[in-house]
Every structure is written in structure tokens, then in C-alpha cells.
Amino acid sequence: MLSLYRPGGGWLHRMPAGPKLVFLALVAAVLAALPSTWGSAPTAVGAACLLYIASGVGAAELLRQTWALRGIIVVTAAGQLLFLGLESAVANTARVVAALLVAALVPLTTPVAAMLDALERGFEPLRRVGVDPARLALLWTIALTTIPVLARLATEVRDAQRARGLRPSLARGAMPFLVLALRHADDLGDALAARGIR
Incomplete structure (x- = not known):
């Protein structure tokens, strides 16, 4: 991650x-x-x-x-x-x-590890109602770290458009951004699967 x-x-x-x-x-x-x-x-x-x-x-x-x-x-x-x-x-x-x-x-x-530990401890009372605190903590941590990653990907798409002499636009940038975002999601899914998280 x-x-x-x-x-x-x-x-x-x-x-x-x-x-x-x-x-x-x-x-x-x-x-x-x-x-x-x-x-x-x-x-x-x-x-x-x-x-x-x-x-x-x-x-x-x-x-x-x-x-x-x-x-x-x-x-x-x-x-x-x-x-x-x-x-x-x-x-x-x-x-x-x-x-x-x-x-x-x-x-x-x-650090991500400290954030995960703190969230897992905070969600521990939810175990009584059938919620897995470790999974919920991981979900929150991924959400917190993914938003800035997507912002960085959008910046990379705009910079690539400018480098090619194009004026950055939403219409031209949507597809490359979507491809990069899906690739990031795939990499994240592979990393979680490699650690035995389903």
C-alpha cells in the first residue's frame, strides 16, 4: 500500500x-x-x-x-x-x-501500520455485532490513502497532456485517468490478495 x-x-x-x-x-x-x-x-x-x-x-x-x-x-x-x-x-x-x-x-x-493498529483498536467494540475490526480498519486506511493517490494520478494525466502540447481537458483526460485508476485498483487488489486478504 x-x-x-x-x-x-x-x-x-x-x-x-x-x-x-x-x-x-x-x-x-x-x-x-x-x-x-x-x-x-x-x-x-x-x-x-x-x-x-x-x-x-x-x-x-x-x-x-x-x-x-x-x-x-x-x-x-x-x-x-x-x-x-x-x-x-x-x-x-x-x-x-x-x-x-x-x-x-x-x-x-x-505511518500506515500505526494507523491500522489504532483503527483496529477503535473498531474492536463492533466485533460484538459481527464486524471484523481488522477488515474495517483496512478499508478505512485504504480510503484515506487512495484519495490523494487519485489526485496525484489526475495531475500526472494533465502533465502528460501538456507534455504532448495538448491543452488539458476533462474530455481528453477522463479515459487515461480511468485507466490509471483501474490499474492502481488492480495493483492494490493483487497486493492484498498476496497477503491473504480477501
Whole structure:
């Protein structure tokens, strides 16, 4: 499985995986729950930026993660502008982006093995109702690490189009992106099968 982990010595890197997951989930939930007002946009974005800087992950990684979200920013802002107006569009887009940036700190500051262990311990009570905590933890970990991988694949498709002298477009990029995404899914499935996970 591809690891998005960036080694570091900041307080977020040193925090145990379980408490870190709970802390960042709470921060993301609070940011997502802010009201749709002008003041919410700088509050949400400022909080996410502060977390990146204060945790030692850094401004460069913050810019990389924000750039990876540019498609989500455009789609969210356009949809909100169409139906809700400028204030709500700015506030809601900022809240979504801030929550996603905070969520990205989990795989960036937590090794995959530590994340799996923490999630498995957290899901242990579900064993009483017939849920396998190990499988559920693996599912969540794959979901957390796959979203940035798909963003990277989309960037690779756009870069390949530019290298060929083409103007990047959704129509031209959809098929290559789909092929790369399916290839990634196949590789991931093969890796899981090789480890005896069905």
C-alpha cells in the first residue's frame, strides 16, 4: 500500500495514532460545522494553515495539499455560486477545503501500520455485532490513502497532456485517468490478495 507518510519530529508526528485520529476528526468536524458567513472562510482556512505550520508539517506541504484539491475547490465553489450566492459559496468552499486539509494530516503524520493498529483498536467494540475490526480498519486506511493517490494520478494525466502540447481537458483526460485508476485498483487488489486478504 502506498504510504503518504512524511517523517517529522513535530508534536503531531509524536502524538499516538489513536488520539491523533480523534483530535483531527474533531477539528475537521468543527471546521465543517462553521456557519455559512463571511467570517467562516478565514477562520476555517486559518485554522488549517495554523495546524500545518504549528505541527511542523510545513507551508510547502500545505501548498502541495491545497494544489491537489484545486479540482474540488472549483467544483464546490461553482456549485455553491450557482445555487446559494457568493457568501455561502466562499464560506462553504473554505470549510470543505479546510476539513479536507486537516484530514490529510492523518496519513501525512502517521505511518500506515500505526494507523491500522489504532483503527483496529477503535473498531474492536463492533466485533460484538459481527464486524471484523481488522477488515474495517483496512478499508478505512485504504480510503484515506487512495484519495490523494487519485489526485496525484489526475495531475500526472494533465502533465502528460501538456507534455504532448495538448491543452488539458476533462474530455481528453477522463479515459487515461480511468485507466490509471483501474490499474492502481488492480495493483492494490493483487497486493492484498498476496497477503491473504480477501
